[in-house]
Amino acid sequence: MKSNRRTILKLLSASGAASLFGFKALSGQAQCLTTDDILGPFYLPGAPEIAQFAPDGAPGTTTLITGTVYANDCETPAPNAKVDVWHANDSGGYEDENYRGVVYTGDNGQYAFQTILPGKYLNGAQFRPRHFHYKVSVMGVALTTQVYFEGDTSIPIDPWASSPDAAERIIPLSEDQQGRLHGVADIYLDVEPIINGQKSQGFSPNRPFIQHVIPNPMSTEGKVQVFLPEAASASLLLFNLHGKAVNSIVQAQQISGGLHQWSIRNENQHGLRLQPGIYILQLQVNGRPADSKRFIVV
Ligand SMILES: [Fe+2]
Structure with missing residues (x-):
């Protein structure tokens, strides 16, 4: 059921230390699954396999997102998952050639990308909150969703971001000494775990x-x-x-x-x-x- 899906979100502090943030699965596989969100009109298939989405010198605040894709047991990392991300530029516009890319999770299910903080754009009379669009897929299972940011004043008036389903997809951002923003967005897919020795290795999202x-x-x-x-x-x-x-x-x-x-x-x-x-x-x-x-x- 969609209503009991959750995402675990973690805060990566400026010092690199990670702390658990928000909900943790209590029991049952459905408790952790990341909820879906609308695709929106700006998805383009075939985005380049790059991890730095913003062009060199692009305006905006440099933002680093890391995360782990997990299987539906809420703890087994999903390697080789395709993480397809697209977002608006600093002015809130979508571009065909920039601000989109595909990364794949590594052996520990981890992924990372660097870009700029997405701008806001009007949806009717209201601005949508800043967000990343995600399509995450592995072994024939795909999830389309969006990730928002704590403290965004547009969230309460946005019909999608204000949904209870989105609560666990609103992640904190922390600023480092260079003024760059860091966030952690873990994704829990409804895919069976592959027991391949990767389970519960005690890694943390601040590991290289x-x-x-x-x-x-x-x-x-x-x-x-x-x-x-x-x-x-x-x-x-x-x-x-x-x-x-x-x-x-x-x-x-x-x-x-x-x-x-x-x-x-x-x-x-x-x-x-x-x-x-x-x-x-x-x-x-x-x-x-x-x-x-x-x-x-x-
Ligand atoms: Fe969007």
Whole structure:
């Protein structure tokens, strides 16, 4: 039933510490499921697979959203879920080419994107509250919904955001020392959990992770997207399935918190093409393994 669906929302503080916020599932799988919302007229299929939606130099407040997609047991992360997001620009207008993108959840079900805070636009005589549109899908199950922000004065007069169903989709935003906004939007899909060793690993949304290696399979070159909750020294190492390091993409580079993207080439440390097969990209933070992701080289 739609009326008893809920979303767990978490606050990511400026220091990177996360705290539980709002409702937590008590019992039964339906208690946690994220509610749906209207699609609206501005969805476009085929959005680019990028994690930074706003064009360089675009006006607006930089906003970083992280979250985890979970299965209907409310605790098993859903890897490889497609998270399709679109939103208005700073002036409240939708653009065909910008402010939309597709990211995929990593092995821990986590995703991240960076953009600007959506502007408000008129719906009749009233402004709609700021919001992100989401289409989230995995294993044939899809959810269309919207995410709003705490303190938005347009929420009480908006027929969709003011619905009790939307209450758990109104997330807090916190501001960091650079003036960037951070929010956490976890999504609970009505999909059966895949027990693959990912369950209840005790991760938290402020953990660094590799979001994406694209394309996968990779032929000549691709890119890797990494999220760090705070500034740190990061390394990206490439291993074959025998555990042998074959290349390093990033070596102990001091980077800021947020989303980062690097190019990755189909070559070993000697510049020679890799043997086709499965490889493991390992993220090290401050010298310690933090996450890894498998991808295929063809
Ligand atoms: Fe909208």
